[in-house]
Amino acid sequence: MKTKLRLKLTFMQNFTHYFPVLLVSLPSIVFMFYIVRDLFVDYNDDAKYIEEGCYVIIFLCAAILLFIIQYNRLYFKKIDIQYTDSQFQEAVKRTAEEMDWRIDNNRKEFFRASTVFFLFWGEMMTIIKRKDYILINCICSPDQYSAITSYGKTTKHIKVFLQNLNNVINEVEYTPKVEIVENENSFKRILFRIIMYPVCALMIFGGIMMIYYHITSRNALAGVGLIALSVVILYADIKLWVNYNRK
Numbered sequence: 001m002k003t004k005l006r007l008k009l010t011f012m013q014n015f016t017h018y019f020p021v022l023l024v025s026l027p028s029i030v031f032m033f034y035i036v037r038d039l040f041v042d043y044n045d046d047a048k049y050i051e052e053g054c055y056v057i058i059f060l061c062a063a064i065l066l067f068i069i070q071y072n073r074l075y076f077k078k079i080d081i082q083y084t085d086s087q088f089q090e091a092v093k094r095t096a097e098e099m100d101w102r103i104d105n106n107r108k109e110f111f112r113a114s115t116v117f118f119l120f121w122g123e124m125m126t127i128i129k130r131k132d133y134i135l136i137n138c139i140c141s142p143d144q145y146s147a148i149t150s151y152g153k154t155t156k157h158i159k160v161f162l163q164n165l166n167n168v169i170n171e172v173e174y175t176p177k178v179e180i181v182e183n184e185n186s187f188k189r190i191l192f193r194i195i196m197y198p199v200c201a202l203m204i205f206g207g208i209m210m211i212y213y214h215i216t217s218r219n220a221l222a223g224v225g226l227i228a229l230s231v232v233i234l235y236a237d238i239k240l241w242v243n244y245n246r247k
Contacts, residue, residue, distance in 0.1 A: 083165060091165035
């Protein structure tokens with residue numbers, strides 16, 4: 001279950017973590033600037049104001065939704081479990097081998113590991129150790145390039161570690177490189193698609209309208225960016241779902 005404790009990030013880590021929110025909200029800022037500018041120069045075109053106002057709302061809603069997602073990703077999950085330090089270290093050793101962890105910090109009450117994917121992206125695992133429980137969090141690494149999604153890898157890191165820790169505690173023989181496939185048909189993933197797919201469809205429709213009507217450099221650029229962002233999100237999720245069902 002989630003706790004009230006959230007992962008603390010440095011200023012630059014926060015900037016990287018929330019950069020996708022800023023990126024999505026930029027078109028809203030641009031259109032708001034043009035609306036204010038036109039008001040000051042007495043440019044009266046109600047239809048144009050309504051159109052640009054719709055764009056502001058669409059991008060702003062997408063940015064708010066993404067901010068909520070990124071904000072909630074910083075919460076720790078509490079796992080009630082009794083373990084010894086030697087058992088914890090053995091679980092770390094097994095998971096590091098399976099998930100290619102780079103151990104960044106391994107103190108008495110604090111553990112952190114990270115991964116790197118293709119030099120630009122990766123994940124950051126943080127664990128706070130307590131007597132009868134652990135607090136665990138895994139996010140896209142804020143020390144590398146910004147990422148909207150890890151394609152299920154952050155959840156996989158947590159599952160692999162907890163499985164290894166339980167196996168060590170129960171003295172289960174270690175079998176390296178056990179692949180754990182995230183359930184893409186779970187309620188959580190289905191709920192994500194119910195919310196995200198209509199949002200992406202709305203963003204694609206908005207992008208097409210921006211390109212088709214009143215073709216200007218700013219409209220075309222914002223429209224292409226909006227469509228590209230939506231297509232990337234949809235493609236990544238659909239590919240993940242198709243691969244899961246094939247397996």
